[in-house]
Amino acid sequence: MARVTLQTIADEVGVSRMTVSNAFNKPDQLSAAMRATILETADRLGYTGPDPTARALVRGSSGAVGVLLTDDLAYGFRDGVATEFLAAVADALAPTGLALTLLSSQGREGVVPARDVAVDGVLFFACTLDPTAREWLSRRGLPMVLVDQEPDDALPSVGIDDYGGARAAAEHVLALGHRRVGVLVFGGAGGDDVDDVDDGAEGSGRLTDPRAAAAGWKYVAERRLSGFLDALEAAGAEAVVHRVAEHGDQPATDEARAMLSAPDRPTAVLCYSDVLAVGVLHAAADLGIDVPGDLSVVGFDDNPLATRVRPELTTVRQDSYGKGTAAAQALISALGAGEETTSVPRVVLPTQLVVRGSTGPLEA
C-alpha cells in the first residue's frame, strides 16, 4: 500500500492538495463542511497528518532544539549538574512546544549528529575539547548558545563565575590557616580518543607547570585553576597541582591517593568538582586521614552528591537550574530574532561558597 499523502486525500475528496493542507494548518481558510469532509477522509485513509520532515524542509524549521553533550550522552542523565541543567532547559522549552534533541559530540558510523540531525538551534554544552562538533554547528549557521564555554563575540553565552568561585574556595582554606594546598583538577584531554601529546600535559599526575598545561584545557577547567592559583599565590601559599584525566570515581580516588601519599602532603585540597572531592574523601579514608581534622577538602558545583557524603562537602555552589533557564531563554530569543542579531547576551551567574563539614582550621 502506497503511502498516504496530502495528494491521496485530495484525489479522494476531489479537491486540490492545497485545500487539504489548509484543512490541517489553516482551519479558517476553508468552509467547515469541506474541512470536515477532508478530515474524515484523511482519518479513513489513515493519514498521519502532514509529514514533519517535508514540512520542516519547506518551513525551514524542525521543531526541535539540540543540546550538544559529550561523546557519552548518558552523562547527561547521570551527572547531577547536567541533569539539573537539562531539566531547566526542558522546563523552559515546554511552553514553546519544542522538542529537545540530545546530540553526542562524537558520531558513529560516519554520522556526525552535530551536522546530520535537523534542529532549529543548539545549546553548546559539550565537555569535549574536540572542536569538530562546534565547527559543524557554527557552519550550519544555527542559532547557538554557548554554555560554560569561552565567550565569543558572535555567540550568546551563559556561564558562571568559575574564577571567582575558585578564588573564594582558595581564600576559605587560606583563612583557615592552610599554607600547603593541593589542587585537584580535571581536564585537558576531553575524550578518550585524544592522542597523548608528549609535553607532559596529558595524562594524570602532578603538574610541574600547571598554568602552562591549563592553556589548552577547556575553559571552565582553566578558569577554576586560575582562580585557585591566583588566590594561593597572592597569599604566598604553596600549590600542589594534580590532574585527573579520566571520568569516574576511581581515577579521582587514585590520583588523590597519590597526592596524599607524598611526603609533604597538603593540609587542604581544592577540587575542580564535587565528584573529584568525593574521590579525595575516599582516598583520605583509605589512608586513615581524618577530614576535616587532618585534611580540608573543598569541592565545586554543589552537586547533590555534596550533601550525600560524610562529612558533607564544603563547596562552591553554582545554579545549574538557573544556567539552564538562562541558556534556554537565550536560545529561544535567538530563534525568534532570526538574522537580526541585535545584541549578543552574555550571562555570568554568580557562584557562592557553601561551607559544610569537610573543611576546618589547620591543626597546629
Add this chain to the structure above:
Amino acid sequence: MARVTLQTIADEVGVSRMTVSNAFNKPDQLSAAMRATILETADRLGYTGPDPTARALVRGSSGAVGVLLTDDLAYGFRDGVATEFLAAVADALAPTGLALTLLSSQGREGVVPARDVAVDGVLFFACTLDPTAREWLSRRGLPMVLVDQEPDDALPSVGIDDYGGARAAAEHVLALGHRRVGVLVFGGAGGDDVDDVDDGAEGSGRLTDPRAAAAGWKYVAERRLSGFLDALEAAGAEAVVHRVAEHGDQPATDEARAMLSAPDRPTAVLCYSDVLAVGVLHAAADLGIDVPGDLSVVGFDDNPLATRVRPELTTVRQDSYGKGTAAAQALISALGAGEETTSVPRVVLPTQLVVRGSTGPLEA
C-alpha cells in the same frame, strides 16, 4: 547573502549538483582531484554540508529516535528510575549515531511533538493516560516500542514483572505477621488537565473499591495494585488502599498522614513507588511512628532514593538500565527490519524483593 546549497557550489566549480552531492556522500564515485576541488570550494563558500532536513525528506529517515515522556519533560532528568532508563537508551544508541529526541506528550502552541517532530522511531515511555500522543504515534506508522505499557499484539513491548514484584512485597509483610496493610498507590489521572470524573475514582484519598478504580489506571499502576491486593486477599489480610493523585513528596506525605492518622491504622504500608514510600516515612516521622518498629514500609523500583533515606527502604528492585537497553535494542532492530515485522518481541524483566531496614515483624 543567499543560502549556500549544493547548487551554489556546483555553479562555482562548474559541475553538476550531483557531483557535489557525491563528493560528500560517495567519495569513491568521483576522482580524488574533483572531490578535493569541490570540498575546497565548499569550504571557501562556507557550505555546511548537505542540509539534514532535505536529506531526511528524500531518504525518509531523520537520524533521531524519540522518547515520549510525560507532559513534563524535566521528569526525565529528575526521577532516578527515568534517568537510569534514559542513560541506558543513550548508551545503546551511541554505536548507531542516532540522536535522542525527548518528546513531551503534551504540546503547546498547537504543536504536538508526537505528531510534528521528525523521528525514525519512538520509545513510548509516557506516564500519561492521555491517549492522543500514542494515537498520533501509531498513525504515523513509526517503529515503536512500548515501555511499561499494556502489551499490544502489534507492537514490541518491554516491561517488568510488576505484578510478581508487588505480590512478593505483600507476601513479605504478610510473612512478618502484618494483617492490616495499607496500600498507597499513585495514579489514575496522569496529568493535571484531566477532568474530574464524578465516579469517586479521581483525586487523592481512600478508595472504597480499589479494583474498580484501577481499571482506568495506567497499566503499571493497575498491575502493582493487583499484585498487592491478590496476595493480601489470599492471606485474608485487610487492605486499606489510599491513592495519591499528584506527583511530588508533599502530596504523598499528606496522603500517608491521612492513612496513618485513622483510628485503626495499618501496621505495614505497601507503596507503588519508592517516592511514595519516602512520603510515608516522612509522615510516620511527623506522627512519631517508629519505622520499622511500629510500621513497616515497602517501596517499589529500588530508586537510588531508597538507600538514601533512614531507615533504608525495603523495596522491589527493577532493572531500569536493563529495561532501557532492551527497549533501545528492540527499537533499533525494528528500525532495521523496516516493514517485514517478523515477530513482536515482548520482554518482561524480573523484579526482586530487596529487604532493608524499613520492614520488620509485627510487634505483639
Add this chain to the structure above:
DNA sequence: CTGAAAGCGCTAACAC
C-alpha cells in the same frame, strides 16, 4: 566517472 531528469511531501504566495 559525471550529468540530466524526476521527484520526496509539503506550503508560501498569489490568482480565480
Add this chain to the structure above:
DNA sequence: GTGTTAGCGCTTTCAG
C-alpha cells in the same frame, strides 16, 4: 473559499 504555480535542498535512478 479554492486552485495554480513554484519551489524548499537534496538524492535516486539511469544515461552518457
